[in-house]
Amino acid sequence: MEIRTRFAPSPTGYMHIGNLRTALYEFLIAKSQGGKFILRIEDTDQERYVEGATEIIYNTLKMTGLTHDEGPDIGGDYGPYVQSERMGMYLEYALQLVEKGEAYYCFCTKERLESLKVSNKEGTAFAKYDRHCLSLSKEEIQKNLDAGMPYVIRQKMPTEGTTTFSDVVYGDITVENSELDDQILIKADGFPTYNFANVVDDHLMEITHVVRGSEYLSSTPKYNLLYKAFGWTAPEYVHLPPVMRDAHHKLSKRHGDKSFEDLVREGYLVEAIVNYIALLGWSPSDNQEIFSLEELKEKFTISGLSKSPSIFDIKKLTWMNSEYIKNMEFEKYFELVKPRLEEAVKTKTLDIRKIAALLQKRLETLNDIPRLVDFFDTLPKYGTELYVHKKMKTTEEIALTALKAVVPVIESIDDWNEEVIHDKLMALVTELGMKNGQVLWPVRTALSGEPTSPGGAIELADILGKEETLRRIAVGIEKLS
């Protein structure tokens, strides 16, 4: 049988990291076994409707490579794929259940339901429906219906025995049927509840693996009983532990946690984000950590999924991001950073290709760029203490001597390139009988005006050019004199 999974997000206006991970796993479960990955938009919560939100979903799936095989935008044989367009069909299914004696009409008012609630010491109220309307006769029901009384349709749960279902991640879970409430299937407004719509949709779309957050674990017995009531085959359940911000809280956009697009905006690569979240709750059979989406499709197995929550660690993501940047083929990397460099480097005569090369091994995120290249445009104000470096064995005096000696050497260079600069400066070092660092550190400092810089004296000189190099060295000499 062909595996079919679905991603069923609500259009909220952004892609939550936890949702993206769910989508990833759904995609991988299907794709690792040659199955189909379906997109279904659950837009029935009108209160939360956000303009353009579905575009964000399409766009994210496209960016991440989680391409769906069926969905609202591309169609398929199991449509419609937008839940609001499916609204007409649910009542009919609920009525089938009423017919079979698996569900029943309920005319209870909200007030009556409210009166059923029992509060405990903490003040929290709990209620289980008392089945007041279960005993209504056909005539009474018809009379109420004719009178236009508002009603809901409830699922009739078994009162004895237990229900067991097997979750692929959590194993067998058993609950007492007496714990189960007669949940509402159709609301008074005629629309289905989420739980009911889900079961019907998943069945009609022939979803074989229902993948969702572990918060649904406790309602799954009810789902299973619904399938059973219909006489349908229940899907495989794959419940996923949550992605946490810390030990106590789930990641949530509302509490300031970053969404997928926030991370992209902050200079994280899409591939790195996908790779990182794949490992948040799943691990391969070996120790591999860097995976392309293609490799994930090959290596993913449901058995590698974990049961306990994982805390989102931005530091590890950042490391992984830098790995992706470092290992990128240079031309591809250059295309990626070019726009940001063009914006960050104001001096247009500078070779941003060379600057990019210097940065490739030093970037953690793309947003590091401006901070790292700032000094190329303008020499920062700095104090002469920067010239003193213990390990380089420099003092202000040595630095001054070195810089003065460097000037004529630099002036003598006509063919300005890294190799020539290197050879001339090294020759000077030998001539002066100094340590490399005693000459090069002062030059690097004079050129950057920073305690650290991406690249050493020679690389910086090459990029800055002869004229600017001499100018900055002169500034250094002046400061030190």
Add this chain to the structure above:
RNA sequence: GGCCCGUUGGUCAAGCGGUCAAGACGCGGCCCUCUCACGGCUGAAACAAGGGUUCGAUUCCCUUACGGGUCACCA
């Protein structure tokens, strides 16, 4: 509160009765080196607690603790 689930270093995690309890991030040290970064080497750091079962428990069972989830005419 009832029910369900979870618990290996700070974090991600391997483990599926016998291991010196992997690996990665982060942190410390050393090396490389014209700074930083990269790279290489290296160090500190964990089985929530108590009972069983067993020749032997991180691994199986029970209890406790602590976390989380769920008990809507919300999704």
